[in-house]
Amino acid sequence: MANTKYVFVTGGVSSSLGKGIIAASLAKLLQARGYRVTIQKFDPYINVDPGTLNPYEHGECYVTDDGAETDLDLGHYERFLNVPTSQANNVTTGRVYQSVIEKERKGEFLGKTVQVVPHITNEIKERIQLLGKTGDYDIIITEIGGTVGDIESLPYIESVRQLKWELGDTNALVIHLTLIPYLSAAGELKTKPTQHSVKTLMESGIKADVLVCRTEHELSTDLRRKLALFCNVKPEAVIQSIDADTIYDVPNLMLKEGLDNVVLKQLVLRNDDAPNLAKWDVFLNRLKNPTHEVRIGLIGKYVELQDSYKSILEAFIHAGVANEVKVHIESIHSEYIDDITIKDKIAHLDGILVAPGFGERGIEGKIKAVQYAREHQLPFFGICLGMQMAVIEYTRNVLGLQEASSVEMKPDTTVPVIDIMEEQKNITDMGGTMRLGAWDCQLIEDSIVYDAYKNTLISERHRHRYEYNNSYKEQLEAAGLKTTGINPKTGLVEIVEIPTHPWFVGVQYHPEYKSTVDNPHPLFVSFIAATKKYSQQK
Ligand code: GLN
Numbered sequence: 001m002a003n004t005k006y007v008f009v010t011g012g013v014s015s016s017l018g019k020g021i022i023a024a025s026l027a028k029l030l031q032a033r034g035y036r037v038t039i040q041k042f043d044p045y046i047n048v049d050p051g052t053l054n055p056y057e058h059g060e061c062y063v064t065d066d067g068a069e070t071d072l073d074l075g076h077y078e079r080f081l082n083v084p085t086s087q088a089n090n091v092t093t094g095r096v097y098q099s100v101i102e103k104e105r106k107g108e109f110l111g112k113t114v115q116v117v118p119h120i121t122n123e124i125k126e127r128i129q130l131l132g133k134t135g136d137y138d139i140i141i142t143e144i145g146g147t148v149g150d151i152e153s154l155p156y157i158e159s160v161r162q163l164k165w166e167l168g169d170t171n172a173l174v175i176h177l178t179l180i181p182y183l184s185a186a187g188e189l190k191t192k193p194t195q196h197s198v199k200t201l202m203e204s205g206i207k208a209d210v211l212v213c214r215t216e217h218e219l220s221t222d223l224r225r226k227l228a229l230f231c232n233v234k235p236e237a238v239i240q241s242i243d244a245d246t247i248y249d250v251p252n253l254m255l256k257e258g259l260d261n262v263v264l265k266q267l268v269l270r271n272d273d274a275p276n277l278a279k280w281d282v283f284l285n286r287l288k289n290p291t292h293e294v295r296i297g298l299i300g301k302y303v304e305l306q307d308s309y310k311s312i313l314e315a316f317i318h319a320g321v322a323n324e325v326k327v328h329i330e331s332i333h334s335e336y337i338d339d340i341t342i343k344d345k346i347a348h349l350d351g352i353l354v355a356p357g358f359g360e361r362g363i364e365g366k367i368k369a370v371q372y373a374r375e376h377q378l379p380f381f382g383i384c385l386g387m388q389m390a391v392i393e394y395t396r397n398v399l400g401l402q403e404a405s406s407v408e409m410k411p412d413t414t415v416p417v418i419d420i421m422e423e424q425k426n427i428t429d430m431g432g433t434m435r436l437g438a439w440d441c442q443l444i445e446d447s448i449v450y451d452a453y454k455n456t457l458i459s460e461r462h463r464h465r466y467e468y469n470n471s472y473k474e475q476l477e478a479a480g481l482k483t484t485g486i487n488p489k490t491g492l493v494e495i496v497e498i499p500t501h502p503w504f505v506g507v508q509y510h511p512e513y514k515s516t517v518d519n520p521h522p523l524f525v526s527f528i529a530a531t532k533k534y535s536q537q538k
Pocket of ligand 1: 355356357358359383384385386408463464465466467
């Protein structure tokens with residue numbers, strides 16, 4: 001533990017400044033210098049995890065191999081670092097209190113009054129250092145969710161203060177991410193909100209070591225000096241983070257600003273060799289110089305909010321780069337797809353992806369979209385609920401069983417082609433009770449998916465309650481909807497495809513969670529290749 005160094009990232013002035021991207025970019029630079037780095041996120045809300053949050057509230061729920069339902073920033077960490085995260089990488093106030101209260105009930109506090117300080121703060125400190133104690137990492141970056149000054153952030157800020165004091169300045173460092181707003185009427189960038197937010201941090205006993213300043217315009221030398229002087233940081237520790245075309249530019253922007261250098265210097269770590277970003281730069285270069293473009297419809301019901309399908313959108317970027325293709329995404333609200341609108345919405349596209357989701361709203365539109373893709377030889381990719389809709393569509397329109405549905409939407413359906421598993425039937429809690437995390441899947445060799453993965457055994461992450469009902473398998477296979485991926489332990493169907501269609505694949509799992517810059521997901525890569533072919537033949 002003595003050798004593990006800690007970097008904390010706090011936020012000021014405004015939310016949504018992109019702490020996750022800054023943390024991931026710094027981690028990338030440190031990793032590219034040979035350090036073993038991980039990132040963790042501490043969220044100040046009372047939900048035990050974001051699994052029970054509506055995507056409109058908090059964006060996508062990201063899922064790790066060990067089945068944790070986590071904040072979407074963990075997705076950025078994995079996409080940037082290509083290293084898996086786990087339950088330990090995301091902690092919420094709800095989880096902290098849950099475990100302190102459990103300890104209290106067991107009598108572990110020996111009659112003491114249990115208080116925010118020291119009991120909650122001790123729990124937070126322990127959890128911050130959990131991954132550090134494994135010896136697997138040289139540097140742990142901890143992102144503190146929320147904005148300083150929020151009531152709910154206080155126990156975290158106090159924990160960081162104590163840890164900094166205990167570990168010392170060469171072992172712990174605080175980066176404060178703030179906003180430098182531009183007032184167009186005055187034609188000026190303003191530093192005052194940042195000064196105030198640094199002061200608020202100071203009132204809690206924490207001196208920011210590094211300021212990362214989000215801005216729409218270049219910060220002048222004078223302004224940087226002013227920020228350094230009034231915020232009490234070294235001039236080289238004022239880092240500009242200017243709006244970028246793509247989040248994947250941010251590591252290079254931070255490198256140019258010397259963020260990694262400032263951090264390594266304070267932590268007294270070697271900083272002599274430059275980070276090796278060769279592979280990253282190849283990716284960026286291809287990202288910026290596509291030779292072709294495709295249009296894909298993303299059909300879902302949370303399409304108003306970009307963050308709801310974050311991992312899918314990023315997986316498309318990775319797969320586009322692998323194919324030298326610029327992927328244009330058209331978000332299509334499934335509630336507005338019907339017999340009249342469908343042509344207008346879909347006919348011009350090169351492929352569709354029917355998104356994951358929960359509940360009844362918009363499912364008929366999804367089923368219509370699947371039917372259109374199936375009948376028009378349009379590349380189709382169904383993920384989780386999207387796969388379930390493909391199975392329902394086939395059962396209704398090819399097998400002719402019009403009553404087909406999922407018991408999630410229609411509990412009394414006479415054709416429950418998507419059903420609930422026995423083990424799930426008596427569960428009444430919502431949080432953490434789905435089929436979650438990584439499961440093995442055995443692929444059939446003569447299939448689209450095998451051609452994509454080039455492997456017969458894969459492992460993918462799940463997050464769902466309902467399953468393909470095996471009692472319809474024989475009929476569906478005979479009618480042409482093949483099952484090409486099966487869970488070897490349970491016999492559950494994980495993949496369906498139509499071999500006579502150019503690219504029609506539905507997967508019960510979430511491939512998007514495992515796509516990274518270094519390892520674009522093979523199914524997304526194969527799907528984009530199919531859409532590229534489709535667009536060239538149009
Ligand atoms: N609602 C479906 C289920 O629970 C699908 C979930 C999803 O798409 N993630 O099985």
